[in-house]
Amino acid sequence: MNLTFSIVLFSIVFTSVLVSLVGNNATVRRTYELGLNFSMLFRILVQKYQKARKLKKLRNEALFKEPIQSDYNTVISELNANKEEDEIKK
């Protein structure tokens, strides 16, 4: 109970003080601007990270498909070549 009451008290005190400082003090305004921009920066970074991850995933998928196809073709051609060699030997 005391903890909640103290949070109630300090939240009202902080609100009151900050509201008057936002109205009067340029430093506090700058701090808030920085905080909001930092949050914005964070949001942009998250978006960039998500975009990069998506791109990487797409690239990996593309790469993943190509090697398999190429490997498959190589293996098949090698197998065919081996078969032909065996037949010639026979």
Place this chain on the structure above:
Amino acid sequence: MNIAVTVVSVGVLVFLAHVFAEIFSRKKIPDVLLLIVVGLIVGPLMNIISIDDFGMIGPVFTTITLVTILFEGGTELRFDALKNSLKGTSLLTNLNFFVTMIVVGLIGWLAFDLPVLVSLMLGSIVGGTSSAVVIPLVRQLEMGKNSKTVLILESAFSDVLCIVFALAFMEAIEMGQLNIGLMIGNVFASFILATLIGLSGAFFWSMVLHKIRNINNSIFTTPAFVFIIFGISELLGYSGAISALAFGIGLANMDSLASPIIQSIIAKRTDTLNETERVLFSEIVFLLKTFFFVYIGISIRLDDLFPIIIGFIITLILFVVRVPVVRASMPNSQDHKLDLYYMSAIVPKGLAAAVLATIPLQRGIAGGSLS
């Protein structure tokens, strides 16, 4: 305490409140803070008066204050402003509530070794903002209309989240399991049905208002009807606060609500508040607000330093967390930068938190004495 001294103190307090309001408009030092300081001085610091002197009157007085402030705040809101700010409100309210709940929950769990559910209960108790502080404060600030509406609605809506989630966590602690579906259902039921009760009341009252005005000394019947609406809503298990707010909004916007078709069906004239009533209610709110904040100051206990220090640290963290919450909820606009600063700075906790904090101890929940 001498009765004559008490009466003189009440008179002095009203004059002081006007002085503080003037200081706020000139120096931007909120009157709310100065009133709390007066309460702290006459209460815990000088022991002239204590919270026990109010007895049962205290909680009744705080509830009446809350209902009146919400109703009067609602009468200032217009539908067009509401429509514009509803998206921002719901995002800000939910994000702020859940982030606060999780942050405080983590602090309680990791720092105080409280059980997870008890920590989350503590988080949900302090997750909202106080209408009684927010409404008078934003009215005196130079902010955009939409931003003011967002903050007022957030303060009203978050109370519901606080009450429903805190009570659900208390039940979960007692029963040993958490029912999330029931919790979400309760939130929706409380919101929608409380709003319907408030709006129906407003519709009915607007139809009889012009007849009521013919009765002598009937100006106080409107707040009296708000108390009835609040009581009915609470008795039915919904949010009385939301009903009171919806009643105020409904009454002020009856011209938009009661379309000509509806009016022709019921064949009755709907009415709204006139200028005299508005002025009177505004005066009542000023008086109630004055005594409410002094009462808050008196009710604070300074005998144990540990919860005060922890409360200070948690509050500090909540104010830091509020900045990204506001950033994420509100659109980025160069024109309303000052509004965003104010929105980040306005996170007062109030009545809902104070009332909910007393319940865990009454129910004998472990950790309840700390919360």
